[in-house]
Amino acid sequence: MDMKKRIHLELRNRTPSDVKELVLDNCRSNEGKIEGLTDEFEELEFLSTINVGLTSVANLPKLNKLKKLELSDNRISGGLEVLAEKCPNLTHLNLSGNKIKDLSTIEPLEKLENLKSLDLFNCEVTNLNDYRDNVFKLLPQLTYLDGYDRDDKEAPDSDAEGYEEGYNDGEVDDEEEEEEAAAEEERGEKRKREADDEGDEED
Template identity: 60%
Template sequence: MDMKKRVHLELKDRNPAEVCVLALDTCRSGNGEVDGVTEEFSGLEVLRMVNVGLTSLSKLPSLPKLHKLELSDNAICGGLEALAQKCPNLTHLDISGNGISDIAALEALKPLKKLKTLDASGCEVSTRDDYRDGVFRLLPHVMYLDGYDRHDNKAPHSDNGNIGGARTNNLLTKYQDDGAGPHGGDDDEDDEDEDDGDDVSEEEVGLSYLMKEGIQDDEDDGDYVEEEEEDDEDGDEEAVRGDKRKRDDDEDEDDQ
């Protein structure tokens, strides 16, 4: 699906100015450019364009409220100047898995004074020996690089695994609860409810089975006793008949 069509689907008849979170992951950008995202998205705070085939940010619109931008797994090699011009309030930027090969390309991020978290892991530049020290010197306002601070302490993460704090996490949760994006819906909760019902049914069936077994055992025991009593009665009758036959034989002998 191309990016422009994806943007239209994500809007779902909403006013672009009211959208705070926009996730366009895995769609296809037109000619490697941002397509369909316009300045009408003036209230946008979180924008995800992961693995969409971007090679350039030259057509990125002005998004003054944007504070988190995810551009991982694209083919961007430079041109990061557009970020400082179009998104001056960025605090979190993910450009991991792109074609950034030199620390000099990151110098374009210096005007982003509010930038606190930068992820460039998976880029060629991250393999350089002076990578971490060089980036922290170049961008002293950045607190976390690739998930760690300058002292190798791990960055705090929100519940969904994204760096960005409670504000971003709440926005993403609201985005999903509204039914927007590829992860909306309550299927998991429905599955849990169904599982609970199955557990109750299994317990009831198990209890009924045990009770039935107990009743059957009692009935079987009764049958066994009755059979024994019947056997005893048959034996007594046979003995009586035997005694009678013996007396009859003795009388016949006496008559002879």
């Protein structure tokens, strides 16, 4: 499915300004670029475009409220200066599994003053000498790199996962509640039957 169609389906009769979370994983991008996403998605806080064949983020619209951006398993090798311009309030950025080879590629991220967590797993840049020390020097605002802080302490789940842990919680809770209610009803019926059986025996 292409990205435009996927966005249309994800809207489900909502307007773009109603959408806070948008997951477009595994759909097809057009010529390696983001398409179908406009600056009308002004309330968007979480965007995931994992494994969509992106080579560039140049077409990203202005998303002032975006906090978390998942770009892993694409083919991005540069052009990250766009992120500071389009998503100035980004706190979590995942670029794992992209074609990032050197520190100069991530240097533009220093303009993302609120960036707390950056993931570069499976990027060639991680093989450089003193990779972690150099990234923390380059991006002093970072708290976590690849899930660990400067002292190699692991990030709490809430920081590492960002919005994912809260995603779709409501639906699961409703289902669990329905199942629990049905089970309770069944237990009640069983107790009633047992009481009736005892009554029959006494007669």
